[in-house]
Amino acid sequence: xxxxxxxxxxxxxxxxxxxxxxxxxxxxxxxxxxxxxxxxxxxxxxxxxxxxxxxxxxxxxxxxxxxxxxxxxxxxxxxxxxxxxxxxxxxxxxxxxxxxxxxxxxxxxxxxxx
Amino acid sequence: xxxxxxxxxxxxxxxxxxxxxxxxxxxxxxxxxxxxxxxxxxxxxxxxxxxxxxxxxxxxxxxxxxxxxxxxxxxxxxxxxxxxxxxxxxxxxxxxxxxxxxxxxxxxxx
Numbered sequence: 703x704x705x706x707x708x709x710x711x712x713x714x715x716x717x718x719x720x721x722x723x724x725x726x727x728x729x730x731x732x733x734x735x736x737x738x739x740x741x742x743x744x745x746x747x748x749x750x751x752x753x754x755x756x757x758x759x760x761x762x763x764x765x766x767x768x769x770x771x772x773x774x775x776x777x778x779x780x781x782x783x784x785x786x787x788x789x790x791x792x793x794x795x796x797x798x799x800x801x802x803x804x805x806x807x808x809x810x811x812x813x814x815x816x
Numbered sequence: 817x818x819x820x821x822x823x824x825x826x827x828x829x830x831x832x833x834x835x836x837x838x839x840x841x842x843x844x845x846x847x848x849x850x851x852x853x854x855x856x857x858x859x860x861x862x863x864x865x866x867x868x869x870x871x872x873x874x875x876x877x878x879x880x881x882x883x884x885x886x887x888x889x890x891x892x893x894x895x896x897x898x899x900x901x902x903x904x905x906x907x908x909x910x911x912x913x914x915x916x917x918x919x920x921x922x923x924x925x926x
Binding site for chain 1: 848857858859905912914
């Protein structure tokens with residue numbers, strides 16, 4: 703158990719809908735990262751937050767957004783969902799800004815868009 | 817652009833048959849190289865971090881090594897419970913995110 707928690711574990715929804723994925727980092731960690739893992743793309747970095755502020759952005763679609771709250775938990779919002787958004791979404795956390803930090807991953811949320 | 821290539825894509829071993837997994841990388845500057853283990857449907861589990869060429873780290877039956885262009889994960893006398901996908905990731909000096917390879921699916925048969 704990494705100490706990173708994610709909810710829900712599974713999510714099934716329809717195209718065009720909006721969903722919210724939630725992540726709680728390990729105790730004491732200030733950085734939260736979101737990754738998407740699909741069969742054809744592997745693990746792809748989406749976005750990083752550090753202590754409430756966005757610090758790095760990867761291949762995140764404009765339909766996706768995230769935020770980190772004062773209690774350090776983070777939410778990833780996915781809107782106007784398409785079939786291709788079906789994937790595993792992982793949250794990771796690290797203690798600092800991410801420079802040489804080890805990132806610890808949560809158990810993931812499996813999103814299925816029908 | 818950072819690139820990470822892992823080989824082989826899949827590897828089947830008999831219990832006790834040692835082998836190595838390869839991770840070749842291209843970065844402008846290496847801040848760190850990370851190895852993770854991932855079981856089906858689960859999150860990646862951290863194994864090792866290597867920072868500079870020549871560095872080695874060991875944990876039970878696993879040993880990770882690093883050169884300027886690649887890293888190896890050596891598995892000595894594997895057991896069926898070592899079956900998993902092993903992921904390699906690099907962190908470039910100019911970035912905070914990790915760039916992952918596609919992984920090596922390891923199956924150890926009793």
